[in-house]
Amino acid sequence: MENFTEIDKKSKINKYQWIAIISASITMFIWGFLLALAPIATQWPFVPPSDYTYLLVAAPTSLLIGNLVLGRYTDKFGRKKLFIIDMILFAISIPLILLSNNVVELGLGIGMAEFSLGGDETTVLTYLSEISPKNHRGKIIVGVTNIANFGALIAALLSIVTSFSIYIQRLSFGILLALSIPVIVITRALIPESFRWEYYKNVVKETKVEISKRDYTIRLYFLVSMAITIVLTYALMALIIGPYLFPRLTSWIIFIYNLGETIGGIILIPFVDSFSRKIIAFIAYLGGSFTMALFIPQFLFARSIIAIFMALLFLNGLFGELGWAFRVIFEPELFPTNIRATGIGLVRAIAYSLYVGSIFLTSGFSEFTYIFYNLGLWLFGLSGATLWLKYGIETKKKSLEDISDIIKNI
Incomplete structure (x- = not known):
């Protein structure tokens, strides 16, 4: 396989990159499937309503730890080793x-x-960003991560179809999860280690990163605000709102929200490397804030019309995917190679810690309080996107080295 400077000059995706894309896509599908599993499992007969909160909190707590631990070890021991572990x-x-x-x-x-698998997303984003040609990096990352929405959508659909039998439902879940493992392992065994990681680990022992304190602060605020908004609003509007406020609609809510997210990702893929990422990211958070605000009049004047509620879920999911997409693009782009996975894991851990707290905090919220809380989260993300629009750098079609201001003589 070529070294990373040669990869950035290429306009075509080679066979190793395709194998990595396929392996990562299957991983993202299964991770999305698992994201939907906890709220779906609240409907299983041996799970009492009093334990919903504790079951729902298992996923983000583990994601928090996984992102911190696996992110750090990915930078220390390599991308490929962590894939197998x-x-x-x-x-x-x-x-x-x-x-x-x-x-x-x-x-x-x-x-x-x-x-x-949740912590593995940190490794996947790091690896894909490092082996992708700069002109296709956005399309590859968005295309692969969007598969997670499709996985959650399929989990919800399977839950709806097999709702007549918990045994058949669990069996179908098990078959799908078990079949994925050999495919993921084989494809991951075929891909090489990231050349960028090998270079900075073995050639450049101490990489000099020239980032000003002001630029560093803006980057962190932007990344953290994006992560908090997208992690929490997806969790609260797609996964948690069902068990808490609409138990009978849990699977349908997951399905509709992820349908919007899936379609949003498909629409974005052809354009993500062609237009300004700063501008589209700002539009994504502006649209997410606006569609979330629309839930307020819906709850006031059309509370009983489920079709309107589902339509707004779909629209918010669409903008949620746009915000998610630029979050997963910017996270690996705005950290240098020697701390890329660690940085991604830390940003995500902050968001997941607030996710855990929000599960307990919102358990007693009224519908209006719940919506206003989500609107506040979207506005927080919008503040970061606005700051980046004014002061941030444009990363479209730039090498990771140029973006991170690392020594250029490589």
Whole structure:
């Protein structure tokens, strides 16, 4: 495989990059599937309503730890080694989920799965950004991560179709999860280590990063505000609102929101490397704030019309995907190679810690308080996007080295 300076000059995607894309796509599908599993599992007969909160909190708590731990070890030991370790942990989690007969066993299974696959997203983003040609980096990252929305959508659809039998539902979940493992392991075994990681690990022992304190502060505020907005609003509007406020609509809410997210990603892919990322990111958070605000008159004047509620979920999901897409693009772009996975993991851990707190905080919220809380989260993200629009750099079609202001003699 070419070195990374040659990769950035290429206009075509080579076979190793295609294998990495396929492997990462399957991983993202399964991770999205698992994201939907916890709220769906609240409908399983051995899960009492009093334990909903504890089951729902298992996923983000494990994601928080997984992002911190796996992100750090990805930078220290390499991208490929962590890919294999992640899959071993994921394989162990499957029987815990499918054979559980109580909330504790189920929560442990979901927690281990989210630790491995959720933390694995940090490694996936890092690896894809480092092996992708600069002119296609956005399309590859958005296309692959959008598969997670499709995974959640399929989980919700399977839940709806198999709602007549929890046994058949769990069996179908198990077959899908088990079949994914050999495919992911084989494809990951075929891909090489990231040349960027090898270079900075073995050639440049101490990489000099020339980033001003002001620029560094703006980058962090932008990344953290994006992560908090997207992680929390997706969780609260797609996964948590069902069990808390609309238990009978849980699977449908997950399906509709992720349908909007999936379509939003498909629409964005052809254009993401052609237009200003700063401008489109700002539009994404402005649109997300506006569509979230529309829930207020809907709850005031058309509370009983479920079709309007679902339509607004779809629209907010569409803008949610645009915000998600630029978040997963900017995260690897705005950290230098030697701390890329660590930085991504830290930003995400901050968001997931607030996710955990929000699950407990919102458990007693009224519908209006719940919507206003989500609107505040969108406005926080919009503040970061506005700041970046004015002061941030344009990353479209730039090498990772140029973006990170690392020494140029490479």
